[in-house]
Amino acid sequence: MTQAHQAAATAPAPATPSTARGTAPGATTGAPATAANYGPATRDVPRLLNQWQVIAVAACLLFAFLTAFLQVLGWQANRAAADNTEQLVRVQNIQSTLFRADALATTSFLVGGLEPPEQRQAYDDAIDQVTRLIADAAEAQPADREVLAALNAAVNRYTTTNTQARDNNRQGFPVGAEYLRGASDQLRTDVQPLMQALTDANSQRAEDELSAQDPLLVLLSGVAAMAVLWWVNRNLSKVFNRLLNVGVAGAFVLVALLTLIAVVVSSSQDNANSELRDGSYRVAVAEAGARTAANDAKSNESRRLGAQGSGAVFEEGWQSAAQRVEENASLDTLRLWQTYSGLHVRVVELDESGKYDEAVALATTVDPDGPTAALDTFDQASQQAVSTAAAATTDELRSGNSIFLVLAALTLLLGLGAAGLSTWGIAQRRREYA
Amino acid sequence: MNRHLAAARRMTLARACRSSALGLSALAMLAVTACGYDATPLPRADEPPVEQSAPAAPPTCDATTATQSYGPDAGAAQGASLQRIRARGYLVAGVAADNYLLGSRNPFTGTIEGFDIDMVNAIAAAIFGEAQGHVQLRVITAADRIPLLQADEIDIVARNMTINCTRWQQIAFSAEYFRSGQKLLVRKGSGIKSIEDMSGRRACAPVGTTSIENIQELAPEAIPVTASNDTGCLVKFQNGETDAITTDDTVLAGLAAQDPYAQVLTKQRLTEEPYGIGVNAQRGDLVKFINGVFERMRADGSWQASYDRWLKPSLQVDATQPTPVYGRRP
Numbered sequence: 001m002t003q004a005h006q007a008a009a010t011a012p013a014p015a016t017p018s019t020a021r022g023t024a025p026g027a028t029t030g031a032p033a034t035a036a037n038y039g040p041a042t043r044d045v046p047r048l049l050n051q052w053q054v055i056a057v058a059a060c061l062l063f064a065f066l067t068a069f070l071q072v073l074g075w076q077a078n079r080a081a082a083d084n085t086e087q088l089v090r091v092q093n094i095q096s097t098l099f100r101a102d103a104l105a106t107t108s109f110l111v112g113g114l115e116p117p118e119q120r121q122a123y124d125d126a127i128d129q130v131t132r133l134i135a136d137a138a139e140a141q142p143a144d145r146e147v148l149a150a151l152n153a154a155v156n157r158y159t160t161t162n163t164q165a166r167d168n169n170r171q172g173f174p175v176g177a178e179y180l181r182g183a184s185d186q187l188r189t190d191v192q193p194l195m196q197a198l199t200d201a202n203s204q205r206a207e208d209e210l211s212a213q214d215p216l217l218v219l220l221s222g223v224a225a226m227a228v229l230w231w232v233n234r235n236l237s238k239v240f241n242r243l244l245n246v247g248v249a250g251a252f253v254l255v256a257l258l259t260l261i262a263v264v265v266s267s268s269q270d271n272a273n274s275e276l277r278d279g280s281y282r283v284a285v286a287e288a289g290a291r292t293a294a295n296d297a298k299s300n301e302s303r304r305l306g307a308q309g310s311g312a313v314f315e316e317g318w319q320s321a322a323q324r325v326e327e328n329a330s331l332d333t334l335r336l337w338q339t340y341s342g343l344h345v346r347v348v349e350l351d352e353s354g355k356y357d358e359a360v361a362l363a364t365t366v367d368p369d370g371p372t373a374a375l376d377t378f379d380q381a382s383q384q385a386v387s388t389a390a391a392a393t394t395d396e397l398r399s400g401n402s403i404f405l406v407l408a409a410l411t412l413l414l415g416l417g418a419a420g421l422s423t424w425g426i427a428q429r430r431r432e433y434a
Numbered sequence: 435m436n437r438h439l440a441a442a443r444r445m446t447l448a449r450a451c452r453s454s455a456l457g458l459s460a461l462a463m464l465a466v467t468a469c470g471y472d473a474t475p476l477p478r479a480d481e482p483p484v485e486q487s488a489p490a491a492p493p494t495c496d497a498t499t500a501t502q503s504y505g506p507d508a509g510a511a512q513g514a515s516l517q518r519i520r521a522r523g524y525l526v527a528g529v530a531a532d533n534y535l536l537g538s539r540n541p542f543t544g545t546i547e548g549f550d551i552d553m554v555n556a557i558a559a560a561i562f563g564e565a566q567g568h569v570q571l572r573v574i575t576a577a578d579r580i581p582l583l584q585a586d587e588i589d590i591v592a593r594n595m596t597i598n599c600t601r602w603q604q605i606a607f608s609a610e611y612f613r614s615g616q617k618l619l620v621r622k623g624s625g626i627k628s629i630e631d632m633s634g635r636r637a638c639a640p641v642g643t644t645s646i647e648n649i650q651e652l653a654p655e656a657i658p659v660t661a662s663n664d665t666g667c668l669v670k671f672q673n674g675e676t677d678a679i680t681t682d683d684t685v686l687a688g689l690a691a692q693d694p695y696a697q698v699l700t701k702q703r704l705t706e707e708p709y710g711i712g713v714n715a716q717r718g719d720l721v722k723f724i725n726g727v728f729e730r731m732r733a734d735g736s737w738q739a740s741y742d743r744w745l746k747p748s749l750q751v752d753a754t755q756p757t758p759v760y761g762r763r764p
Contacts, residue, residue, distance in 0.1 A: 173541070
């Protein structure tokens with residue numbers, strides 16, 4: 001035991017016992033303390049001072065580390081939300097492009113003779129794009145790799161079956177049409193569930209990250225630290241008959257200030273993310289769904305005509321896809337979709353009135369006024385809309401995100417400062433006591 | 435509070451691995467120690483649909499009278515069925531688009547053509563004066579034939595449809611317009627020489643056809659495989675999912691023509707398959723009218739011309755139009 005401690009252990013009872021209760025930091029200071037004012041003889045004041053110092057410093061440091069940690073996580077959540085949004089759009093682009101390839105393949109098959117070279121090229125381009133996107137997606141999100149590997153295999157089977165269809169068709173063999181039917185069925189039974197799994201997982205991840213900002217946790221951390229500092233100051237005031245310890249009060253002010261800033265920034269980001277989720281993010285996701293459904297519809301139109309009179313099931317598929325387009329397309333692209341759907345109605349009318357050849361001619365014409373060109377126009381506009389909305393989402397998430405890092409650094413520095421102030425304030429009392 | 439706990443959990447666990455050190459390496463390290471998303475769940479493959487074969491035909495059927503149809507009647511042209519078709523402006527015929535030589539879409543022209551289609555066109559021409567513009571072909575599967583006729587959605591079926599007593603209980607038939615027979619198509623060098631070699635081997639036939647019933651009866655040890663149509667069987671054959679295809683020789687000739695590695699076992703005809711035009715059971719007038727058309731085709735040689743064009747080159751046998759058997763009453 002040190003001399004100071006021995007002295008403390010034998011200190012006389014104060015002439016006037018402390019009466020301060022619940023003194024708030026910032027109140028005016030009381031009368032100067034003297035050894036005679038110190039607590040009951042039974043109290044080990046230096047030891048208490050040490051304990052309070054440890055508690056105050058720990059509160060400041062814990063607050064600083066926890067708040068900075070939450071801010072770094074907030075920074076990371078925004079980055080992850082942007083990355084997951086990009087992955088979601090990438091995955092939806094794979095899905096849309098596959099259905100576009102299927103629409104091109106099935107429409108080409110309706111045309112007697114060799115398929116139009118432009119459509120063949122468009123099909124090949126679509127498959128090339130799908131292959132690249134799958135590779136990009138696997139690199140971007142390791143958690144998707146198993147499903148993407150299965151998707152890659154399924155796409156390979158799909159394209160192989162389509163190639164068999166084309167090869168037989170070029171030789172004039174009707175079995176080519178059967179391979180084509182098999183490929184389209186494969187797309188819907190093998191590929192579609194994988195695409196759905198990828199879409200579900202990535203939209204869940206993106207939305208989780210967009211919702212990851214939690215200002216209340218930051219507030220709770222700050223309030224807890226302030227409560228501890230208030231408690232330490234209250235104990236000091238009881239023992240030393242001072243309303244306020246300047247160091248501890250200064251630490252309280254710093255923590256309060258940091259808490260206020262952190263909560264405001266976190267709340268602001270939370271609101272901004274909510275707006276994004278309900279705004280450009282939702283537009284990107286919905287428009288991508290509309291694009292997939294539109295190509296699915298065109299494919300079903302061709303399959304209906306391929307079934308020649310027995311295509312009721314494909315017309316049901318068209319109607320279902322059309323409903324998804326109308327529910328998800330943006331106003332601009334919806335107008336373009338309606339141009340196509342009007343032409344589809346004409347195709348159906350021709351088919352149902354016994355004018356099958358005219359129906360096929362209308363469905364397959366490359367004329368700018370035909371349904372194929374109308375769907376192409378929708379597809380391009382829809383793809384552009386997805387790209388614009390997705391870029392708006394990710395740009396917003398990434399721009400200004402570094403404020404979280406600046407704030408985290410500031411929180412750490414000022415948190416350390418608050419701990420230092422607490423130490424200094426309690427050291428003053430220790431010196432007085434000594 | 436649960437929301438915040440969940441949020442905290444998400445923030446600590448659901449983090450992609452990112453290099454985020456900068457000046458806050460310690461915090462960033464803390465943040466990424468629990469990084470990585472749960473792997474995207476691989477969807478479970480659905481159980482493949484079980485293809486149901488048609489129930490076996492009732493055992494009682496008099497094969498000697500099965501092909502008996504209604505005699506031609508000059509008054510049939512004014513019957514209710516013909517009037518309905520004329521009022522509509524076109525004949526609705528259920529056909530195949532994948533039975534090469536019988537009814538299949540020509541990939542070069544996009545039109546459906548073949549021996550069965552010639553029969554349809556002859557009937558339409560007899561009703562309207564010419565077939566062009568007066569025929570609506572509906573591509574149907576074998577299993578669709580009877581239900582669509584019973585529902586009166588189509589006027590006739592011209593899709594290599596075998597006349598038998600079981601079907602007479604459900605629909606009506608024209609007189610026999612072609613005599614086919616069930617055979618086997620196998621891979622060259624497969625070692626299958628006859629139906630006896632099919633024990634333990636897979637044989638494909640379209641669902642809802644007499645072919646699948648026949649193979650189950652003739653080779654009980656064979657493993658039946660079904661597809662929605664004949665060409666579906668060829669796809670399975672080419673993909674190694676079946677060892678043989680068994681159906682009418684007319685169809686097999688068309689399938690073999692599409693695959694140089696396939697051969698039809700020509701020696702043995704497993705069954706007799708008399709083809710008739712299927713009609714709704716209540717439309718006896720249409721049956722009589724069709725039988726009149728077939729009589730004219732015999733007389734003017736158009737049946738023979740059609741056979742010679744479509745089937746003779748592949749079947750490599752001479753054939754004549756079967757002699758009709760009449761006497762059945764509607």
